[in-house]
Amino acid sequence: TWSTRPQRILRAVQQSATRGDPRSVVRAIDQFCRHKEWAMNVGDEKGCILDSVVSELNPSTVLELGTYCGYSTVRIASLLPPHAKLITLEFNPDFAAVARQVIAWAGLQGKVQLVEGASGDWIPKMKEQFGVKTFDLVFLDHWKDRYLPDTKLMEECGLLRKGSILLADNVICPGTPDYLEYVRNSPRYKSQYFKSHLEYTKAEDGLEKSVFLG
Numbered sequence: 001t002w003s004t005r006p007q008r009i010l011r012a013v014q015q016s017a018t019r020g021d022p023r024s025v026v027r028a029i030d031q032f033c034r035h036k037e038w039a040m041n042v043g044d045e046k047g048c049i050l051d052s053v054v055s056e057l058n059p060s061t062v063l064e065l066g067t068y069c070g071y072s073t074v075r076i077a078s079l080l081p082p083h084a085k086l087i088t089l090e091f092n093p094d095f096a097a098v099a100r101q102v103i104a105w106a107g108l109q110g111k112v113q114l115v116e117g118a119s120g121d122w123i124p125k126m127k128e129q130f131g132v133k134t135f136d137l138v139f140l141d142h143w144k145d146r147y148l149p150d151t152k153l154m155e156e157c158g159l160l161r162k163g164s165i166l167l168a169d170n171v172i173c174p175g176t177p178d179y180l181e182y183v184r185n186s187p188r189y190k191s192q193y194f195k196s197h198l199e200y201t202k203a204e205d206g207l208e209k210s211v212f213l214g
């Protein structure tokens with residue numbers, strides 16, 4: 001087939017979702033991934049847990065690592081207060097191009113800064129490039145072996161403050177054992193596991209919510 005899966009996801013959004021309606025964009029992607037082609041979006045079950053963490057925290061600054069098609073970007077941005085900002089990092093240009101259009105279809109481009117590049121390069125530049133002091137919430141959903149090094153990098157760059165929340169996808173499937181061991185045993189975090197299922201399947205997966213204690 002000539003198109004890529006992200007391009008087919010974008011087409012499903014453009015065909016089935018209403019412009020400017022984030023919930024319809026989320027629904028269109030979930031419908032497509034449940035009934036047509038599985039894709040690695042956080043999905044609706046874990047997405048509801050993500051929504052509750054965002055709504056409860058009401059964050060002003062959010063960082064997302066791994067945009068992919070922009071599904072969780074849209075979920076998070078649609079819940080942010082008026083002046084809040086979400087910076088999302090994506091290093092695959094084809095995925096970034098699809099995500100920009102998904103985010104625009106949802107009408108959320110004003111709340112989202114999609115940065116095309118690698119987390120390791122951009123985390124150290126957050127303060128100077130975007131005037132960010134610290135992040136209230138970080139959503140980790142990129143390569144699973146990068147969760148721990150990038151968390152340590154965020155600590156070193158002073159991007160976390162007392163009370164900052166790290167929310168990590170896939171801590172069971174595919175799994176992030178070194179990250180989980182770190183946030184669950186480090187005295188600098190208070191960690192909590194939210195049991196759920198791998199998107200669009202019955203397999204176990206879950207989100208780990210970790211509060212940075214400073």
Ligand SMILES: CCCNc1ncnc2c1ncn2[C@@H]1O[C@H](/C=C/CNC(=O)c2cc(-c3ccc(F)cc3)cc(O)c2O)[C@@H](O)[C@H]1O
Pocket residue numbers: 040041042065066067068069089090091092095117118119120141142143144146169170173174198199
């Ligand atoms: C330089 C590498 C680290 N820095 C990075 N900086 C910016 N973007 C990065 C990135 N790493 C990866 N990305 C991007 O994040 C995304 C990667 C996500 C990786 N996610 C998974 O592998 C994943 C995989 C599964 C999965 C589960 C079960 C299964 F059988 C098959 C797959 C489920 C998920 O929910 C997942 O999130 C891509 O868009 C990629 O281009």
Ligand SMILES: [Mg+2]
Pocket residue numbers: 040041042141169170
């Ligand atoms: Mg994931």
